[in-house]
Amino acid sequence: xLPRLLCCMFLALTLMSCxxxxxxxxxxxxxxxxxxxxxxxxxxxxxxxxxxxxxxxxINANYWLDPVGKDDIAPLGTEAEPLPMQIRGRGHSSxxxxxxxxxxxxxxxxxxxxxxxxKHWALLKPxxxxxAGLQLGKLMDMSWTPNFRPIEVVLNGDYIGLxxxxxxxxxxxxxxxxYEQQDQETNPDxxxxxxxxxxxxxxxxxQITIPENNRWNLTLRYHSPEDLSNMQLQWLTNEFKTINAxxxxxxxxSTAWEEHIDVESMARFFILQEVMDNPDGFHGSFYxxxxxxxxxxxxxxxxxxxxxxxxxxxxxxxxxxxxYGFTPHWIGEIIQYDSFCQAVKDVWRExxxxxxxxxxxYIDDIVPLLGEAWKNDCERWNDDPTQTAQLRADRIKNALRxxxxxxxxxxxxxxxxSIPITSTSCVEETVxxxxxxxxxxxEFRNIADAKSNLRHGVYIINxxxxxxx
Numbered sequence: 001x002l003p004r005l006l007c008c009m010f011l012a013l014t015l016m017s018c019x020x021x022x023x024x025x026x027x028x029x030x031x032x033x034x035x036x037x038x039x040x041x042x043x044x045x046x047x048x049x050x051x052x053x054x055x056x057x058x059i060n061a062n063y064w065l066d067p068v069g070k071d072d073i074a075p076l077g078t079e080a081e082p083l084p085m086q087i088r089g090r091g092h093s094s095x096x097x098x099x100x101x102x103x104x105x106x107x108x109x110x111x112x113x114x115x116x117x118x119k120h121w122a123l124l125k126p127x128x129x130x131x132a133g134l135q136l137g138k139l140m141d142m143s144w145t146p147n148f149r150p151i152e153v154v155l156n157g158d159y160i161g162l163x164x165x166x167x168x169x170x171x172x173x174x175x176x177x178x179y180e181q182q183d184q185e186t187n188p189d190x191x192x193x194x195x196x197x198x199x200x201x202x203x204x205x206x207q208i209t210i211p212e213n214n215r216w217n218l219t220l221r222y223h224s225p226e227d228l229s230n231m232q233l234q235w236l237t238n239e240f241k242t243i244n245a246x247x248x249x250x251x252x253x254s255t256a257w258e259e260h261i262d263v264e265s266m267a268r269f270f271i272l273q274e275v276m277d278n279p280d281g282f283h284g285s286f287y288x289x290x291x292x293x294x295x296x297x298x299x300x301x302x303x304x305x306x307x308x309x310x311x312x313x314x315x316x317x318x319x320x321x322x323x324y325g326f327t328p329h330w331i332g333e334i335i336q337y338d339s340f341c342q343a344v345k346d347v348w349r350e351x352x353x354x355x356x357x358x359x360x361x362y363i364d365d366i367v368p369l370l371g372e373a374w375k376n377d378c379e380r381w382n383d384d385p386t387q388t389a390q391l392r393a394d395r396i397k398n399a400l401r402x403x404x405x406x407x408x409x410x411x412x413x414x415x416x417x418s419i420p421i422t423s424t425s426c427v428e429e430t431v432x433x434x435x436x437x438x439x440x441x442x443e444f445r446n447i448a449d450a451k452s453n454l455r456h457g458v459y460i461i462n463x464x465x466x467x468x469x
Contacts, residue, residue, distance in 0.1 A: 034159050034380065035152055036372035040073055040113065041066045042123075042165065043154045044087060044104075052155075055095060058086035058105060065112065065151075073113050083107060092202050094125060099161065099381045101125055103168070113149040115167060116174035123153060123163040126374065128367055128392040130164055132400060133276050133306030135362050139355050140268045140347075142301045143289075144176055150366075152373055161377035162370065169287060169302050171196055171224045176302065179292035183227035191235045193292025196224040199329050201284030208237050212244055216327045243298070244330075252336045252416045262297040266334065267343035269300035274407050275356070275400060277309045277317050283326040310399045313406040315439075338414035341438060345411050356404060360397050367393035413438040415460045434460040 035041055046052065047060040063085050064077035077083035084107035091101045102123040109117040124130060130148065137145030146167040153163050171180040171194070181194030200207065200221040212218035220240055225232065239260075246257035273281030285305035288298045309322065316335070318328035334340050371389040378385050415436045431450050433441045436458055444450035450461055451468060458467050 034376045035068075035154070036376050037068060038369070038372045039150055039152050039162070040068055040070060041152045041154060042163075043079070043082075044085070045082065045156055046087065049156045052087055052089055052100070052102065055089040055091070055103075058088045061085050061087050063104075063106075074111075076110065076112065083110075090122060097125075099125060101163075112165065113151075115147045115149065118167065118172060118174065120168045120170055122166045122168050124148070124166050126150065126162045126164050126370070126377070127307075128363070128396040129276070129306050129308045130166075131366050132308065132359060132363060132396050133272070133278070133303060135359055136272050136275060136356070137301070137303045139358060140272050140351060142268055142272070142303060143265065143299050144302050146175075146302060146304070150370055150373065152376075159376075159380060161380045162373040169196070169223070169304055171289075176289050178289055181225045181232075181292070183225045184229045184232075185225065186229050186231050188231065190292065191232055193290055193296055194224070195222070195236070195288075195290045197222050197236075197288050199282070199284065199286035199288070201280075201327070208233070208240070210237065210241055210244065212327075212329060213248065218244060218329055247330050247333045252414070253338070255339065257334070257337070258339060260298055262299050263339050263343045264347065265300040267340060267347045269303070270331065270335075270340075270344060271347060271351070271407070272303060274317055275403050276306055277311065277313060277399065277403050278307050279309060279317055279320070279322045279326055280305065280307060282318055282328045282331045286329065308396060308399050310395065313403055316410070316412070335412050335438065336414055336416065338417040341412045341414045341417065348407070348411055352404065352408060359400060363393050363397055367396075410439055413440070413460070415465060417460075431462055436460070 042063060042065050044061055044063045050059050052059065061084075062077075062082035064079060064082045065073075065075055067073040067075050086105045088103050089095055089100055090103040094101050104121050104123060106119045106121070109119050111117045112121070134145055134148060146169065148164040148166040151163055151165050153160050167175060169176065171178055176196055178196075179194040181190060185191055198221045200219050203219070204221060206223070206226055207219055207221045209217050209219045218240065220236070222228065222236060228236070243257065243260045246254070246260065249256060269281070286300075287302050287304060288300060289302075290296055290298045309317075309320075311320075314320065318331050368389050374387075374389045374392075375385065377383070378387065413434050415434065415438060431444045431447055433444065433450050433454065435441055438460075441454070441459065442450075444453060447461060450459075454468055456468050458465065460466075
């Protein structure tokens with residue numbers, strides 16, 4: 001009896017093992033893609049269905065783009081004849097979530113969905129902030145702002161949802177159109193320009209770090225060139241030490257920093273960050289670029305990685321608290337210079353209200369049309385289904401409107417501004433009083449009236465610094 005029982009058990013275990021082997025060797029059935037049919041679909045298959053686990057090493061893949069009946073969009077490749085590409089992960093905190101962002105490199109320069117030819121693109125997680133922020137960059141006449149197109153993506157047969165196919169920031173005639181400095185350059189005549197750098201808040205490769213002040217450092221990532229000679233590394237380090245010293249000058253009437261930084265571009269960058277209420281604006285993903293030509297200066301931008309904190313503004317964004325620690329590089333010093341404040345005032349007059357108000361129609365043209373794709377994306381990643389496309393559109397529009405109205409009432413004024421009194425009238429003019437941050441405190445009939453109504457402290461009254469005791 002016992003031998004028969006042992007024999008039966010052996011046969012059963014053998015059969016179970018065979019079944020397990022068969023199941024293990026069978027190809028995994030991919031999750032059925034839940035495509036909305038409202039957007040073009042990008043199909044990507046990695047070599048041997050290899051998972052994408054690295055943010056630094058590309059893996060080989062192929063792709064094809066199905067316009068899904070969109071007559072104005074050209075297809076790229078086919079399922080039978082896909083096109084070559086490479087793909088890797090990207091991002092910092094965004095890479096930690098279940099839905100991943102990706103960096104892709106096509107086999108050759110290709111125009112996609114009306115965007116200029118290039119090999120290099122990013123697949124970003126979709127947010128209404130990206131829609132608004134990148135369009136604001138164009139309305140603000142930044143030197144160059146990335147384009148994007150909403151698409152749905154199927155990776156190795158798995159529907160991974162809605163993405164924004166976005167131009168990456170790099171030196172190129174259709175992107176950051178400046179001289180491209182070569183790696184390992186040693187010619188001193190060619191080192192002073194052709195730079196694309198980023199003030200970064202993460203430790204990574206290709207970085208230099210210098211002390212900014214007695215509280216934090218300034219970490220700078222150099223994107224182009226990437227592989228620096230000793231001469232390039234020394235030039236870049238000395239350059240930003242000089243810039244930093246000029247910005248932090250105790251003499252806020254000095255113009256030394258303007259010899260290095262394009263003031264107007266910094267003003268445009270500042271306004272955009274304030275309108276978005278983006279705490280990361282001067283904290284990280286803060287790009288600067290410099291061409292190689294006589295008199296060239298560092299230009300602020302392009303913009304990237306924009307968020308909207310969606311709150312009631314009570315101060316400039318770099319002064320308001322958020323749920324994480326951040327370091328507002330430079331802006332606390334720059335905002336004290338009269339040249340910067342005047343540039344902000346001039347640019348604001350140029351863009352507000354007419355030009356910036358175009359953002360509302362743009363959002364309505366883009367975001368609600370993503371409704372079905374966003375719904376399917378939420379289902380795929382178990383996100384909150386109540387966050388509809390229309391809700392997102394309304395939320396970002398309301399936030400932008402509040403932020404613009406606040407900034408319109410709080411255009412910065414330098415405490416060191418020189419405001420000459422040109423009136424010879426015997427009638428006393430209204431006296432405006434500002435605090436040292438350039439925020440208007442109040443208006444009074446005359447200086448005596450102002451002094452009698454103000455608490456003890458330091459104020460800017462009629463352009464002069466006064467201490468009331």
